[in-house]
Amino acid sequence: MAEIVVVGSLNLDTTARVGRLPRPGETVLGTGHATDTGGKGANQAVAAARLGRQVAMVGRVGADDDGRRIVEVLGAEGIDTGFVSVDDTAPTGMAFITVDGVGENMIVVSPGANATMSVLDVERSADLIAAAEVLLLQLEIPLEVVHHAAALCRGTVVLNPAPAAELSTGLLEVVDILVPNRTELAALTGSEPAESPSQIVEQIDLLPVGAGVVTLGADGALVRANQETTRVAAPAVDAVDATAAGDAFCAGLADALAGGATALEATRWGVRVGAVTATRAGAQSALPTRAEVEALSSNPE
Numbered sequence: 001m002a003e004i005v006v007v008g009s010l011n012l013d014t015t016a017r018v019g020r021l022p023r024p025g026e027t028v029l030g031t032g033h034a035t036d037t038g039g040k041g042a043n044q045a046v047a048a049a050r051l052g053r054q055v056a057m058v059g060r061v062g063a064d065d066d067g068r069r070i071v072e073v074l075g076a077e078g079i080d081t082g083f084v085s086v087d088d089t090a091p092t093g094m095a096f097i098t099v100d101g102v103g104e105n106m107i108v109v110s111p112g113a114n115a116t117m118s119v120l121d122v123e124r125s126a127d128l129i130a131a132a133e134v135l136l137l138q139l140e141i142p143l144e145v146v147h148h149a150a151a152l153c154r155g156t157v158v159l160n161p162a163p164a165a166e167l168s169t170g171l172l173e174v175v176d177i178l179v180p181n182r183t184e185l186a187a188l189t190g191s192e193p194a195e196s197p198s199q200i201v202e203q204i205d206l207l208p209v210g211a212g213v214v215t216l217g218a219d220g221a222l223v224r225a226n227q228e229t230t231r232v233a234a235p236a237v238d239a240v241d242a243t244a245a246g247d248a249f250c251a252g253l254a255d256a257l258a259g260g261a262t263a264l265e266a267t268r269w270g271v272r273v274g275a276v277t278a279t280r281a282g283a284q285s286a287l288p289t290r291a292e293v294e295a296l297s298s299n300p301e
């Protein structure tokens with residue numbers, strides 16, 4: 001049985017590098033492009049596997065070369081892909097990513113087969129989900145699938161509410177740790193993005209979740225648990241591409257939680273996993289091994 005189960009998306013990413021991100025209606029010339037296996041769900045699964053965890057992925061791809069490539073890559077990472085189903089009515093999900101000269105990105109996801117997942121996918125993997133130490137969820141698959149999986153899990157349910165969406169109280173109530181960025185937190189609370197730690201705390205406290213870990217990019221994260229708030233700084237790195245850094249953070253968090261860490265301890269590890277990822281280009285190509293994260297950990301901040 002897997003320690004960490006991910007129920008989520010699998011995409012093929014095409015990334016163009018540009019000097020600066022285009023404005024609406026504008027064309028800019030890129031400096032190069034590449035493809036990589038991605039999807040927030042699959043990225044989190046691969047990142048957790050590279051940290052040394054037993055991981056299983058529940059998701060859906062199309063009956064095409066992209067889908068076969070993605071499942072093969074996950075299998076080579078030692079991830080159990082027995083519950084990644086193949087849909088012959090929809091193509092594998094794709095993401096179109098633009099990354100600028102300072103590593104900021106813009107992402108458009110065309111969900112394809114991710115959007116045809118149903119609660120049946122969760123029912124089929126119910127035993128796996130129920131037994132997981134940590135269940136990792138995101139929002140690139142239908143909400144009812146996310147909700148059903150969260151309700152089945154007897155371990156720790158971690159929801160990364162990306163891309164931003166409004167969520168039902170029923171779903172939030174079965175989430176142990178919510179991991180939004182400031183924009184996603186604002187969408188969940190119907191507010192403007194928080195501009196100060198106290199505003200972040202106000203917004204998190206509106207939500208009926210066990211704990212909140214709000215990611216702040218290069219500024220680290222803010223942990224709100226047991227009525228206490230702690231800022232966790234991220235190590236300073238030379239960032240080249242933010243793609244999958246948030247996914248790596250979530251996987252690091254899940255890895256530490258599966259090892260018995262508190263939300264705060266797990267966040268300290270997660271920011272390091274995310275920081276290493278931001279120093280490399282691409283999605284799954286950028287995800288580090290445990291040894292690579294530990295090497296960064298031993299550096300002075």
Ligand code: RIB
Pocket residue numbers: 009011012013037038039040043094095107109140243244245246247283
């Ligand atoms: O979080 C990064 C991921 O978002 C990319 O890999 C892309 O596929 C989208 O899902």
